[in-house]
């Protein structure tokens with residue numbers, strides 16, 4: 001519940017004066033509804049059902065006095081005219097108010113969505129190392145609509161409450177003992193059906209957990225679909241899917257049962273109450289006919305509102321866990337925000353390395369409780385405009401070292417320095433502004449090749465794109481694509497081979513005109529011919545930018561100015577290519593022999 005209030009307060013913070021205006025609109029609509037009721041009495045007296053005096057009712061007496069001189073038809077025309085005017089006014093106001101409410105609600109949800117997405121973009125990389133991707137994906141896609149629905153329920157409940165308050169006030173004015181009796185019954189029923197709101201909350205918790213598992217599961221399964229199909233694992237996944245969706249189905253049916261049960265009791269009670277009400281009105285309180293008619297009309301409108309308050313309350317209770325999840329994520333994101341990253345602008349002064357990037361006695365581990373370090377007392381220097389190759393067995397710590405060099409993660413001990421100055425969060429952002437990075441698993445969007453390239457440099461001309469494609473050895477196969485640069489690459493670039501994907505991502509990185517080019521195993525998926533092209537490209541680029549390559553294909557790094565050989569988180573060999581190669585007992589020679 002506390003989380004929900006946080007978002008209601010935020011709603012006020014977002015909507016400002018529009019929210020009270022919205023509430024005033026609601027009150028006006030309810031008032032007009034009440035006013036309409038008072039017109040019924042003179043109308044009914046005109047028809048001959050009541051004595052015309054209006055029996056001391058407010059507005060009615062005023063109206064009766066004003067119409068005294070008119071003939072019966074004139075009176076009828078005026079009263080019906082008033083009736084139509086009030087209904088029209090009410091309809092116009094209600095329409096405007098509903099429009100207004102929707103704008104506030106949708107605007108607010110967009111605002112929350114943008115906040116979360118911005119928070120994710122601004123979060124430190126360590127956040128993504130410790131969280132399951134599907135969890136925040138789930139909040140962005142499934143929980144936010146629930147929060148939106150919850151906010152709608154809050155606004156709706158406020159409307160119903162206001163409406164109820166105005167009508168109850170009218171009813172009290174007309175006959176307070178009768179109204180109090182009815183309200184007491186309503187309160188008793190609300191207390192008796194409280195258990196349904198609790199059940200709704202429990203089902204809401206379960207719905208959140210189930211939907212989290214569902215999102216997590218299908219995200220993982222769909223990413224590993226090729227493995228599932230190749231290994232004939234369809235049956236296991238289908239079993240999992242069926243069991244989970246069956247639980248989800250039961251959860252929704254359960255919630256519906258809770259709602260229908262409470263509504264059932266409200267309906268039952270309404271029959272009993274009406275009988276009791278009429279008995280009390282006629283036999284005990286002896287309420288005059290005009291008032292009785294009006295109270296009956298008021299309560300016949302009010303009772304469904306009681307029921308909708310109950311049902312709205314249950315629906316709100318069901319969405320409460322979504323508010324809690326959203327609040328938790330927002331809190332987590334606020335705690336891991338990268339200093340100086342506003343996610344909307346590039347750094348004012350991108351950091352260009354003129355001297356060297358250096359690691360002084362750097363230690364790092366993913367789990368601070370773990371016994372050993374992932375990177376263990378690293379000492380290195382990467383001179384600007386040089387080409388450095390990092391090699392080593394799988395799991396040696398090569399990718400972790402790169403993350404550290406560009407400030408995605410921070411050392412536990414020691415310092416990373418750029419041109420002799422420690423790399424703090426702000427400088428790391430400025431450094432990454434000039435980095436071109438080709439990750440281990442290159443990512444392409446389901447868009448055309450041109451759009452994929454423009455992602456890195458929106459203003460890039462066609463000539464620059466071809467130049468980057470030439471440099472990355474992509475030109476020959478791109479020329480053969482059916483629509484050239486306008487060819488659709490398919491989901492995650494599925495229409496290209498692994499090697500082709502990597503070369504396109506390399507072209508994209510080059511389009512940024514980076515000061516530092518980083519290739520993480522960029523050559524692992526290349527065929528021998530492309531490998532030669534890449535090697536030539538690297539040779540061409542050498543000297544114009546700082547290049548750091550993590551290479552498994554050792555032939556691509558023959559021209560490297562420096563080779564760092566890693567094992568078990570430590571640098572065990574370091575030096576120029578031929579120097580490291582000449583150590584015949586060293587790991588590098590062994591790796592070369594293995595590849596030969």
Ligand SMILES: Nc1ncnc2c1ncn2[C@@H]1O[C@H](COP(=O)(O)OP(=O)(O)OP(=O)(O)O)[C@@H](O)[C@H]1O
Pocket residue numbers: 129366367374392393394395396397398399400401
């Ligand atoms: N997010 C993570 N959380 C915990 N441990 C991790 C994480 N990423 C990597 N590691 C561990 O850190 C060690 C170094 O991993 P890293 O990816 O840096 O190695 P690598 O040399 O790049 O390997 P490869 O050549 O296979 O990519 C490995 O033991 C790995 O299991």
